[in-house]
Amino acid sequence: MKILRQSKKSKARIARFSTPHGIVETPFFMPIATRGAVKTLDIEDVMSLKPTVVLNNTFHLFMRPGLEVIKKAKGLHTFMGWQGPILTDSGGFQIFSLGARKRAGVETEGLVRLKDEGVEFRDTVSGAKHFFTPEKIIEIQKVLGSDIMMALDVCPPYPISHEGAKDAVRMTTEWAKRCKVQNATADGGVPLEGGKKYKGESRRNMRQPMLFGIVQGSVYKDLRIQSAKELTRLDFDGYAIGGVSVGESWNEKKKVIQWTTPLLPEDKPRYLMGFGMPEEIVASVAHGVDMFDCVLPTRNARHGYLFVRRPGVRAWQRKSFYTAMHITGEKYRLDMRPVDAECPCLACRHYSRAYLRHLFKISEPLGQRLATLHNLQFYLDLMRELRAGIWSGSF
């Protein structure tokens, strides 16, 4: 990774690194297409937004449609029609997420069992058992044709005892080592077309995907430090901060970022997983984070929650550089203005608030699509603005 510019006012930086499907510039936000689709959007919608990288989920895609289908399609890129870079999350979060559901009293009996060797999942649809190991997760990600693979980690719930968090760090490091070994020794995967060979590349016509390690440690400083040190010794292509935004306060999240980012190598991408609200992203970029992903813009869009910029306010100037618009609100019934007159998205170019409200009120799918386009436009424009701000030296 090459750092092109380092902000003088903060730890924010602009960097470039190459993936098998193109060169990317940081900081960037990845729209989420867990199961191979950004919910409600088609691929031309996605392309029109010009995202840097799109995120998919290894675990979900392995369950459905399964590797046989992906192989037949010659990889996930072709299968979903996206030719830009893809980051595949490993499924570590699902271990947590299903555990959390279990605590919440939702029926997950026997759905997930965590062991040192790996994790056992039961498919709720077919009832079939699957045992995922760090090695297997890497192999699956290679078959998917991922550009950026994530190591399998253990993402503990919040709150958790120091002892429990320590155990999660221990397993995460062990699994990270095994992912690293598997990635270095194993063949397999789908040939990535069109890429040039790396120096020393032995696998013909196949460019190597990147592999990221994931720092854990919950809200405990010593554990975050320990985890970051253990992982950086393994020399990954990039590092993620995981286990954040699972229920902590913003103050706690900020501390985790402040402890962790200085320990991650300058010349490797830093990825804050599952983040976040717009102001949290801005603050995190200022701490030197390069990559983000979050369900908020897409999920909130489907529930009629739109992000709207406050005119004339730069993102780093004020925490309240945007407002939330609940488009189903009665106050928009007769409001013929666009959601945001300055927004270039499809929704704002052609439709009024009243029309959008109407679509939501009658549950017309177009409403969710327009809202999703709008919110992603907001997030991606925010990242473009941050990059420009770092370039100009104003952020």
Added chain:
RNA sequence: GUGGCUAUGGUGUAGCGGCAGCACAGAGGCCUGUGGAGCCUUUAGUAUGGGUUCAACUCCCAUUAGCCACC
């Protein structure tokens, strides 16, 4: 016309001689590596008039309206 049945928020429905619940719709809010078009909060009702009873949405009578059967 005769007999029977029914009448509960905007809509569709529970209920019991002792605080009238539920669903949808309405209003407000929540969602942070998506197993969710999901979750929370909230507004709003016993057709009308009498009677019995300490107490009636509940039992009785009448009125009105609707439905069914018969003529």
